[in-house]
Amino acid sequence: MPRNIFLIIYKSPLFPAHWSLWIPSVANPNIGKRIHVTGDVKSGFEHEFVRNYDLRSETKTHVVILMGEVEDKYVADDDEDLRREEWVEERDKSPRDQMEEVAIKIPAPGPSMNPASRDVAPTKRARMRNCQHWLADFVTELVRRNILPASADSAVQGEPKN
DSSP: OOEEEEEEEEOOSSSOOEEEEEEEOSSOTTEEEEEEEEEETTTEEEEEEEEEEEGGGOOSOEEEEEEEEEOGGGOOOOGGGGGOSSOOOEEESOOOSHHHHHHHHSOOOOOOSOOOOSSSOOSSOOOOOOHHHHHHHHHHHHHHTTSSOHHHHHHHHTSOOO
16 A cells, blocks of 8 residues: 655744654554654754654644655554554654665764854855755655655755745
8 A cells, every 4th residue: 555755844934944754654644753854053963753743733833745655665654553542752763664764874964054263264165954955865865766756856846945
């Protein structure tokens, strides 16, 4: 059975929007896994898998955009999901399926701001990289591996940045 893959954009009027990939669970389409990097341009980012993420409980302003479908062989739900009465959100950095394996291979952006120092001028212009750049690279790699359709790559490039 094909699985829908969504882009979640958490909008912000002041800062770049946060982007995550969301895959609903087969057992409960309101709950699923969120794949993203978390952090900031000053400190850098790190991979994070949020399991049993209930999109209905999200209080931040967001939009959900269908990116495409993937074959279910690329996505693993917890076997407990089918028998679960209570869903508890969990966060970790350990991949459990092929989608997550690809995600972890895309380097999370490191610190991309030059240090603020009066003694030393920056040697190069800062190249800001954030969760949006990482997610775009992740989607591009999924398309390259024929996991997601090519239309997903185009869709990500056209989404709002704030």
